[in-house]
Each structure stands twice: as structure tokens, then as C-alpha cells.
Amino acid sequence: MKSLIGWGVKPVDSHVNxxxxxxxxxxxxxxxxxxxxxxxxxxxxxxxxxILGIIFAVGLPLIAYRYFFGLGAVTHAxxxxxxxxxxxxxxxxxxxxxxxxxxxxxTVEIFGRHDFEPIERLALLNGLLGYFFAVVYLxxxxxQPWRLPYPMFVSFGPAAVLFLVxxxxxxxxxxxxxxxxxxxxxxxxxxxxKRFIRRIAxxxxxxxxxxxxxxxxxxxxxxxxxxxxxxxxWYSPFQWIHFFCSSIPAGLCMVIVVxxxxxxxxxxRCDSNFSDNLDRCTLGLAKxxxxxxxxxxxxKLIGIAHDNEWGYLATGWGAWFxxxxxxxxxxxxxxxxxxxxxxxxxxxxLGAMITVLGIALNRLNTALIAFNWQLYQEIPHIFEVxxxxxxxxxxxxxxxxxxxxxxxxxxxxxxxxxxLAAEAVRPAPIRTTPSPAGAMYRKID
Amino acid sequence: xxxISRRRFLAASVAGCAATTLAGPRKALASGTFSGxxxxxxxxxxxxxxxxxxxxxxxxxxxxxxxxPDRPFDDxxxxxxxxxxxxxxxxxxxxxxxxxxxxxxxxxxxxxxxVQCNHCNEPACLSSCFVxxxxxxxEGAVVYNSKVxxxxxxxxxxxPFHVPAYSYxxxxxxVIKKCIFCYDTRLKNGLPPACVDICxxxxxxxxxxxxxxxxxxxxxxxxxxxxxxxxxxxxELGGTSWMYLAPVAFDQVGFDPTPGNEPIINNVKDFLGTxxxxxxxxxxxxxxFHLLAKxxxxxxxxxxxxxxxxxxxxxxx
Amino acid sequence: MSAKQTLTTLIMALALIAVGTIAAxxxxxxxxxxxxxxxxxxxxxFDHAMHTDLGEDCxxxxxxxxxxxxxxxxxxxxxxxxxxxxxxxxxxxHVAEPFSAKHINRDASNRYQxxxxxxxxxAAYHWNCVGCHEQMDGPTGCQDCHTRTTAGDDFYQINVxxxxxxxxxxx
Numbered sequence: 053m054k055s056l057i058g059w060g061v062k063p064v065d066s067h068v069n070x071x072x073x074x075x076x077x078x079x080x081x082x083x084x085x086x087x088x089x090x091x092x093x094x095x096x097x098x099x100x101x102x103i104l105g106i107i108f109a110v111g112l113p114l115i116a117y118r119y120f121f122g123l124g125a126v127t128h129a130x131x132x133x134x135x136x137x138x139x140x141x142x143x144x145x146x147x148x149x150x151x152x153x154x155x156x157x158x159t160v161e162i163f164g165r166h167d168f169e170p171i172e173r174l175a176l177l178n179g180l181l182g183y184f185f186a187v188v189y190l191x192x193x194x195x196q197p198w199r200l201p202y203p204m205f206v207s208f209g210p211a212a213v214l215f216l217v218x219x220x221x222x223x224x225x226x227x228x229x230x231x232x233x234x235x236x237x238x239x240x241x242x243x244x245x246k247r248f249i250r251r252i253a254x255x256x257x258x259x260x261x262x263x264x265x266x267x268x269x270x271x272x273x274x275x276x277x278x279x280x281x282x283x284x285x286w287y288s289p290f291q292w293i294h295f296f297c298s299s300i301p302a303g304l305c306m307v308i309v310v311x312x313x314x315x316x317x318x319x320x321r322c323d324s325n326f327s328d329n330l331d332r333c334t335l336g337l338a339k340x341x342x343x344x345x346x347x348x349x350x351x352k353l354i355g356i357a358h359d360n361e362w363g364y365l366a367t368g369w370g371a372w373f374x375x376x377x378x379x380x381x382x383x384x385x386x387x388x389x390x391x392x393x394x395x396x397x398x399x400x401x402l403g404a405m406i407t408v409l410g411i412a413l414n415r416l417n418t419a420l421i422a423f424n425w426q427l428y429q430e431i432p433h434i435f436e437v438x439x440x441x442x443x444x445x446x447x448x449x450x451x452x453x454x455x456x457x458x459x460x461x462x463x464x465x466x467x468x469x470x471x472l473a474a475e476a477v478r479p480a481p482i483r484t485t486p487s488p489a490g491a492m493y494r495k496i497d
Numbered sequence: 498x499x500x501i502s503r504r505r506f507l508a509a510s511v512a513g514c515a516a517t518t519l520a521g522p523r524k525a526l527a528s529g530t531f532s533g534x535x536x537x538x539x540x541x542x543x544x545x546x547x548x549x550x551x552x553x554x555x556x557x558x559x560x561x562x563x564x565x566p567d568r569p570f571d572d573x574x575x576x577x578x579x580x581x582x583x584x585x586x587x588x589x590x591x592x593x594x595x596x597x598x599x600x601x602x603x604x605x606x607x608x609x610x611x612v613q614c615n616h617c618n619e620p621a622c623l624s625s626c627f628v629x630x631x632x633x634x635x636e637g638a639v640v641y642n643s644k645v646x647x648x649x650x651x652x653x654x655x656x657p658f659h660v661p662a663y664s665y666x667x668x669x670x671x672v673i674k675k676c677i678f679c680y681d682t683r684l685k686n687g688l689p690p691a692c693v694d695i696c697x698x699x700x701x702x703x704x705x706x707x708x709x710x711x712x713x714x715x716x717x718x719x720x721x722x723x724x725x726x727x728x729x730x731x732x733e734l735g736g737t738s739w740m741y742l743a744p745v746a747f748d749q750v751g752f753d754p755t756p757g758n759e760p761i762i763n764n765v766k767d768f769l770g771t772x773x774x775x776x777x778x779x780x781x782x783x784x785x786f787h788l789l790a791k792x793x794x795x796x797x798x799x800x801x802x803x804x805x806x807x808x809x810x811x812x813x814x
Numbered sequence: 815m816s817a818k819q820t821l822t823t824l825i826m827a828l829a830l831i832a833v834g835t836i837a838a839x840x841x842x843x844x845x846x847x848x849x850x851x852x853x854x855x856x857x858x859x860f861d862h863a864m865h866t867d868l869g870e871d872c873x874x875x876x877x878x879x880x881x882x883x884x885x886x887x888x889x890x891x892x893x894x895x896x897x898x899x900x901x902x903x904x905x906x907x908h909v910a911e912p913f914s915a916k917h918i919n920r921d922a923s924n925r926y927q928x929x930x931x932x933x934x935x936x937a938a939y940h941w942n943c944v945g946c947h948e949q950m951d952g953p954t955g956c957q958d959c960h961t962r963t964t965a966g967d968d969f970y971q972i973n974v975x976x977x978x979x980x981x982x983x984x985x
Contacts, residue, residue: 124665131590131662134650162783164790195648195663195671202628207645209629213765214651216772218627254787262779266772273768277625277655277761280753292768428581546937548944550956555970569972571956687915694913697851699937703913712931719888 057320061086064457065323066465067241081239084456100317104445111442114435115192123195126435133423133430135193137440140419142189145412146182147221147271148295151303153179153228154257154264155340161257168336170329173235173460174314175307177451180228182306183221185447192439213273220267227260235458268292268299275418283422285364285373286414288355297351300344301384302411304337308404310451318455323462331397338400341407342388349381369425376417380410531760532736533618537637538684539706539738540693541713542611544750545723546700549576549597549609553692553701557595557613560679560691564592586751589613590662594676595692602745610750611692611701614639614660614676615730616738621761622652622661622675630673636685637706637738638678646672657734657756678738706738713742735760842866850910850936854966858959868950875942876902888928908938 057063064085067075076085083091095101118126129136156175159165191197203209203218230249237246249256272295275282288294311330315322322330356362364370387403390396420430432440455461555570557563568575576599578587586598595613602608616639623631628645631652648671653661661675679690688694689703702709713728729747730740733756741752748754842862849857866872872880878889881898899906909917912934933941947954956962967973 120668122666122668122671123663125668127665129650129665131588131653132585132659134653134663158783162787162790164787195650195667196646197648199628199645199647202645202647207628207630207642209627211762211769212625212627212629212651213768214625214649215627216769254784258780258783258787261783262775265775265779269768269771273765274651274654276764276768277621277651278657279761279764280657280756281654289764289767292771428584552970558971559969565971565974567974569974570970571972689913697936697940699912699933699941702931704918708918708930715931 061090063320065459065462078240081457104449107442107445111438111445114439115442117435118192118439123193126433126439128430128433128436129193130430132427133420135419135423136430137420137432137436138189138193140416141412141440142193142443143186144271144415144419146186146189148268148299148302148411148415149306149408150179150182150186151264151268151299152176152182152307153231153303154260155300155303156307157231157257157260159340161253162261167329168333170326171307171311171333171337173232174311174455175303176228176231177235177454177458177460178307178310179303180225180232181447181451181454183225183228185443185450187221187225188446189440189443192443213270213277217267217270217274220263220270224260224263224267227256227263231256231260232458235460235464238464239458264299265296269296271295278423281424281426282418283364283369283373283425284359284361285356285369286418286422288359290351290355294348294351294355297344297348298411298414301341301348301407304341304344305384305404305407305411308334308337308341308401309408312401312404314455314461318452318461321456321461325463326461334397334400334404335392335395338388338403339392341404342385342392345381345385345388345407349377349385352377352381369422372417372422376410376413379406380413381407384410531619533706533738534633534635534637535707537618537635537706537738538678538703539616539637539709539740540690541702541704541709542739542741543700543702543716544608544610544741544743546698547597547609547611548698548700549573549599549607550697551575551597552695552697553595553611554593554597556691556695557676558593560682561594563594566593587612588662589660589675591664591666591674594674598751600750602749605745608744608750610741610743612658612660612751613692613739614678615658615740616676616678617734617760618736618738619734619760619762621655621657621734622673624760624762624765625651625655627651634680634684636678636680638680638684639738640677640680641673641675643670643672648672655761657753657761706736706740709740713740716742732758734758735763848939848960850939851960853963854969855956855960855962874946879907892928904938905935908933908935910935912937 062070062085064076064081069076069080069085086094114126123129127136127138129138152175156168156172159168160172191200194200199206203215204222209215230252234246234249237243237249269292272291272293275287276289276291279287311334315327315330319327356365365374384403384407387399387406391398391400391403420432424430551570551573554566558566558570575587576597579585580587587593587596589596589612595611597609597611600608600610616633616637618633620631620633620639622641623633623639626641627649628647630643630645631639631641633639648663650663650673652673653659653663661673664671664674678684679688682688683690683694693701693703702712704712710728710731713731717724717726717728724742724744725746727747728740728742729752730737735758741747743750743752746754844861844863846860846862847857848860865875871885872882873884873886876882877886878884878893878896879899879902881896883895884890884893901907911917912932943952943959944954946952953959962970
């Protein structure tokens, strides 16, 4: 892509092709305004695509294999370890890393911190995709994925924590689809849809907060069903608070990590509004994340004190726990503190990356490693690992596909005539026509 | 609470309230406990009587029409089988709803322990199932409806006794498999389960749970030195329909010695209780924050505030 | 006394003797057929005479019911001076189906405090026989006393070929 831009190719960022003043067709938009040949060329030149290709070549047949021969054929998930990597990573790691959507939604829409707007859409998309792929992992892991709608429509177990998770993830997914659809509506040029979503934005955001609080917590509460199985250091009667609290830095740091990758690999797609504000936003997010991490650390310490688990710290499990805390929580706090004090964005990015890994480790510890600590350790099947990696690769591809096209990293350039036309055909406006000044305020509009 | 199951009642109340909120009525569950149906049946497993003949395994296999075993049921070499570097003995699985394991307590004769579903009064599997597949019947059995099982396997995570198993090998119809107290074929008709029927030693005593508690304590009293003074399952985890007497400390024969007396569901009640609060408080709180945040902005620039409002609430180009 | 009356008396007397003889024979049978598990195991022809010859007190097996007293401390409280019971057969007290609804729900007022936990017939046999055999070095293997029937072989699935199938038991 970089080389194409070097040759003067400009990817689609508005409805009208500047070269011939004709509106882009849907197909042209899909190809970013490139010819299919150009598009294929840039795709083949990208070595990362070759890596993805190899992963898919191995992983996709394995996914088919799983559906033909059952879970037993591809996993070590056993009667003692019912949940393997698909849930341990796919659900319990992906969901906290996707807390970004509601965090930035709250920051921008509720607290009115419009200085974070340049990164808001990326955070929303990160949330949506993370949840969506958590569900994809779930579809791999469920014994009978075709029965996924059962808790919604067929047989209700409302007293179960998982019932809450199912309902809230489903509802929150739709909320997030709505939130992200603003970009989509801009891209396809349907302003009515965009207007409607903007109108209910506050409602969407608030429901996003509620649903996130509840199901991030609910994922933690799921482990309250197994008080004797999860190691006491990773178990708390207030597990839901631990999970909810740690999802905040996880979500924020995931946005920092993704934006860092995007800035490096997709600079052509980022406009100045994104690139110029990214460093400032990153430090802002880092500030939020470090506060959340400190809170999380305190909660963890209180958790140990509350259940008087100091003795466990002297064991091997204790060392592992302390390592998780030291590397996954304390180190990022120090890095963030340094980064914020000295305004060094790079350090903040490093801290964010470590935080993401740290929270991921916490979830894996809770769900797999410190689970059944009194029994034996289950090692995931190699096929299980490959399938998990494959789904993650699909996640990356979809993520990239959307970032390439929808106005997430860049602002959609609306044509003045088109905007006027849109106003003209607007049926019976419910609200007064906004003043041009109002529109100017919102950079993205 | 006799005719209508607590779950059903809750489900009905939830259905009634579902229109109002998504999760509000879940609070209802957070109150009260359930200590079993008054005339629920149970089994008293007396480990001092079991001789490890494995007849119960054979009877279970036949009654539940399970696949043929790997070894004959009179093959006692299975007691030497261990798994995961000797850390695990046999456990119930999709092909065997009950197994007998041999333990060699320090300095004593071998003790045989039969493992199967203990049919809790407040089953963890039941309370963790999001499709309500499980039912605690009036007769005391914990049964399940495979037709709605999605295969999330939360019940397996939740079960403190490691009982429910999953048919991982099936690709089209994998479901949870566990002992159902022979509910369909026997218990429902007033008959004891097949394992109890076949036991030559009456190591398994079938009866009303409340009677078995008396009998259990009576055995401890009348045979001093024969038993440790504990009727496992009388109170553990809210009480179980199947209870155990053992000649040695329970941790020596594979039991969790300290499971606590609270049913598993009590561990999630706190969280379930906060759900309606979050639902009720969050919208007001965050809308409030939103208004505060906007007020602050408008403080220095009223003109701008009005414009911003429009920009936010649906302003277009 | 008419001839007819004499004849009747004679017949009655004969009948009484006959009944008495049978009753006496029933009191101490030579052989007892034990077939509570007849479906899976061939019945046991218990050599009662041989076991009585071992010289043990009747109460070793029959508790207090034979009127010979009992040595069990827990029984002596009530049964130290008990007479012979109306029935001495094991099945007279130890029911064949101890877990039938009828037996479980039997009138509680008729249950003696120490008899609520009485084993069924099958358990009574096994406890009594195996317990003593272990002490006296008698046979204790299942098929030492009762050989398995074909149905029993099927029940225990003795013909399955042992395969080191993975994922059984431990998983």
C-alpha cells in the first residue's frame, strides 16, 4: 500500500473521486479506489499476508475437522478441565481487552472529553470486534453451537450467571454495532442512519456502560461457581469486581496497542486528526489506565488480606501470582508514571503492551493455570492452539479490512453539495436544522 | 415449594418481569435457601461395607444402556489405574456414570469409594445452567434435559464433586452425561437405583434422606471406632441426597475435607444481587455525569454550549 | 365311640404326627437353598448341617431368635432372655427387598429403635457368611459359593476385550 501511495494513488476517503469528479461505486470503495490488479498486488506484496495465509491453510481445515469429529478430536478439554483455550483465551481474554468501547464511549460522550474523539472510533471498533470474536471462539467451543440462541428463545435459566453473560454480550454487541455503524453509514453515504444513531448516542453509551459493568463482572462471577477449584490467590468472593476493575486498564491499553500498530503499519490510512492527536491521546489513556491499575492492585491486596491468604504467597503458586502482579500490574504502573511525568509516549506504549499481556495472563491463570490447582495441569492440545491462533488471525484480517475502508482512522470528507442535498431530502426534520457552526465543532462530521 | 420447583417459580417470575428489565428479577434468587424436598430420597454409602466388587458399575452400565466397558466389570485391575502422573483415579465419564475407586489409607485395610452424582439439595450444576436444563425432582434426583444442552460445560466447572461429564467424542449431539439416580426407569416408580439394588453388601442404603441422616448417625453411635464421626453430605455444600460414612478421615479416601456447608449458589448471590442495582443506578448516575460535564463546559462559553448540544444530539453537516 | 369317630381320631392323630415331624425337620434343616441373586448367580445349597456341626452357638448366625441367648451387647438389653422366635428363617426378618417403597414406608410405629437399620436378606447372607469365612479361612471369593450364570457373565461383560482406550476414566 505504501508503495502505491508513493506512486500517487489515493485511497478512498470521500464519496467522490477527485480525479474525475464521479461518485465512487460500492465496488470501487471496496477496493479502496484501486484497480483489482493494484489491490491484489499490494496484498501479495505484504509479507504479513503470507503469514496469515499459512495460518489459514493449517487452521481452517482444523476448524472443519473440529465440527466433523467433535471437540474431543482437537482439544484436551476434559471432564476436569471443561474450559480450554477457546474460552480461557477467546472469551476470558478477548472480552476485557474489548472494554475499550464503553471506556472511550463514556469518556467522550458522557464526560464530554471531546479531546479523545480522534481515537473514539478505533476504541468502539476494537470493542465490537473483540466481543464479536469472543462469540466466534464460543461458537467453536460450544458443544452444540447451533443451540446458542437457546438461552434467548428456547429455555431460560435466568438464575445463572452465564445467562446474564449471554444476554448482556448479545445486547451489548448490538449496541456496539449501532455505535460503529456511524462510520459505516458515512462510508455508504446513508446520512439518515447516521443521524439516527447520533440522536440516540447517549442512550447507547449509557446502556453500554451498564452492560459492560455487568458482564465484565459476570465473567468473573462465573468462577465463583468453582470456589474449590480456582487457586485462592486468583479467587475472591468479589471476583466480579476484580474482573470488572481489571477490564478497564485492559481495554484502554488494548486501544493504545492497536493504535500503535496501526500508526506503524497503516500510516497511509490515518489522517492528520488521528496521527497528530495520537500521542496526546495515548498519554491520556495511559493516565486513565494507570489509575485503574492502581485501583486494581489495591483490590488485589485487599482480596488477599480479606481472605487471609498471605501464607499462599510463600508457595510456588504465590511466586507465580507475585510475578503476574509485578510484571502485569506494578511494572506498567511505573512505566506509565514515568511516561506521563516525562511525556514519553514510547514508554507508555510499552507499558500498555505489558498491561495487555498481564491481564491476559491473569485470565489464563484464573481459567486454566490456577484452575484445578489441586488436581493436575492440563496442557492445551496443539490443534486447540492452532485453532485459537487461526481465529485470532481472522480477527486481525477483519479488523484490518474495516480499518482500511471505514472512516475509523480518518475523517470522511463529505462533499458540500451532497450535504446540502441530504438536508433537502430529509423527511420532516424532528429537530431544527443544526447550524453550520455546530457541524464544524464535530471534526468527524 | 413442593409442587412447583423453585427454579420454575423464578423462571415464571422472570418471564413476567422480562418486559420491564432484562435482568431485574434475578434479585429474587438472591434470597432464601433450599434444603431439599421433605420426602426426597437418598442413598447412604457406607464405605466400611463396600468390598469393591464393582457390581454397581455393571448394574449402572446395564440400566443406563451405556457402551461396553474397556475391561470386564469383574476385573479388579482397574483399581490400579491412575491418570495424569498418578494424580487422578478413575472418575465418572460419558461411558460410566459411577465408578468405584480403591484407597489405601495409612496402616489400614483398603477402602473402596463409589463415586457418582451426589444429587445436591441445591445443585451447583442446576444453578449455573443458563438454559435451565437441570431439575431437582421431588424424589431427590438431579436430572437434566439433554435436548436443550448447549454444551457450555459450566455445570462441569461448577460441580464441586467433579461429576458431570461431557461426550466430547460426539460431533453432532454432544451433551452432558451424569448419574440421574435412575430417575426415569426406577426412582420415579418408587424403586431404588440399579446400583443399590445389585449391591451384595448393602453398602448402599436407599431411603428417605431424613431417615438416612438418622440411620447414619445411629451407625456412628452404635459402632464406636468403626466410623469417623462425620456424615459427609448431611450439611456439606447445602446437603446432598447421597451421603457417605467412612472408616477413615474423608480426605484419605478422595473427598474434599472442607467444602463448607454453603451451597455453591451462595457464592454468586452477591453478584446477582448487584445486578438490579447496577441496572437501576447506572443510567441515572451516568446521565447525571453527562449533564454535569456539559454544564461545566458551558460555564465559560454559553454560545458554544448551545452549538455543541446540537452537534452532539444529531447535528449533521 | 363309633368306628367312624375312631377312624377320624386316628387320622387326625396321624396327621398331627406328620405335621409335627415336618415341623421338627423344618426347625433344623439339613440344607437351605439361597437364591436371592438367582438370575446372575446359581443358587447356593447351603449345608446347614455342616455349619451347625462346626460347634458355633446358633446365635452366631441367628442372633436371639433361636432362644439360645445372644452375646451381642446391643441385643442383650432386650433379648437376653428371649424365647425362640416364631420364625427362625433368615427371610423371616431380613426382607428380600429392603428398599421397596412398601418396606421403606412401613408403619414407623412398628419399628423398634434398633431395627430400623436392619439389612436386607442379601446383605444379611453376605455379611454373615463372608464375615465368618474370613475369620475361619472359609472361601470368600464370589464364585467360591455361587457360580455365575450365563446372564451373570453378560452382566459383568466378561467377554469384552480389554483395549487400552485413551480418554477413559481419567478424562
